[in-house]
Amino acid sequence: MTDPAPDPxxxxxxxxxxxxxVLLDGFHALKHALRFGAEVPVAVTTDRAAALALAGALAPDVRDALDALLAEVPESTYTSLVPRPHPTAVAALAVRPERAAHLARLTRLPRSTPVVVLDHPRNLGNAGAVIRLAAGFGATGxxxxxxxxxxxxxxVxxxxxLHFATAVERLAVDELPPGPLFALDPEGEDIRGLKLPDDALLAFGSERSGLSGELRARADHLVSLPMRPQVSSYNxxxxxxxxxxxxxxxGGAPHVP
Structure with a gap:
């Protein structure tokens, strides 16, 4: 039998x-944060045994850390702590990485993987999905x-x-990291004829209005994705x-530690 978490x-x-x-909402958010070195001072769940069984099945590498960290609380307490209960009934708080360290990582040259730039994004869920993608491809940030x-x-x-697996920051256009900026635009050059350099900034406009004038003026290249006529846009x-x-x-290297 697993002993209860030590924090009274x-x-x-x-x-x-x-x-x-930083609120880590759900088992998978906590799992990834621990894998990538986040400092997590407190984590709760409504069912320790179920959460640890999930870790044993899906993330045995962090099971011991979760065993030491997770505290079981009543469901009513858990729901009072989070804005929207997660199906896994797990939540934690993590220390946000230092901005200075992220800026140093983003600006360091030479850079072996691109930086993704979201220009005036509006949808919170879309922004999270992009960060998850960027982490999966080993993007710099x-x-x-x-x-x-x-x-x-x-x-998050x-x-x-997966915010803890890459450098995530908000900057003004004139503060963007160095590197050639390739901005996605329907009028740009077809991406299939291009090789994107490893040190590129890959910029994407907002879901509603596309690239801002400021970012378009900063772009070194406009690039388009193949798309069937009369289809408005991609997510x-x-x-x-x-x-x-x-x-x-x-030629890029998607599996960068």
Whole structure:
């Protein structure tokens, strides 16, 4: 039998830290955060045995860490701590990585994998899905411009905790990292005829209005994805996936530690 988590009052710890930490919403977000070195001071679940069984089946590499960390709380307590209960009934708070370290990673040259730039994104779930894709391809990072907070809990939920596997920051267009900027645009050159360099910035406009004038003016290249006539557009995450796959399939290295 597994001993209960040692913290006698995880709920008071949660209330003390909430608002200054990143909410990890669900088992998979916590799993990924632990895998990629996040500092997690508190984690709760309504069923420790079920959560640890899930870890044993899907993530044995983090089971011991979860065993030491997870505290069981009543369902009513759990639902009071999170904005929207997750089907796995697991939640945690993590320390956000230092901005200075992320900026150093984003600006360091030479760079062996691209940076994804989301120009004025609007949809929190789409932004999370992009971060998940970028982490999967080993991208250096994801930068957003505009008002959307890329560390909003809904974005972190959509990214399944993979914010901790890449550098995620919000910057102004004039603060973007160095490197040739390839911006996706229907009027651009067909991507199938291009090889995207490893140090590229790959920029995608908002779901509604496309690229901002400021980013378009900063772009070195406009690039288009193949699309059937009369189809309006692709989903943002789909566009990013197609572009990163093209980069990796034409010489990029998707499995970068």
């Amino acid at each position: 009052d995880p709920v008071s710890v949660w209330h003390r830290l909430a608002g200054s930490r 994801v930068v957003t411009t505009g008002m959307l907070d890329p560390w909003h809990f809904t974005v 939920r959509g990214g399944a905790g 943002l995450a789909t566009s990013v996936a197609m572009t990163l796959y093209h980069w990796s399939a034409t």
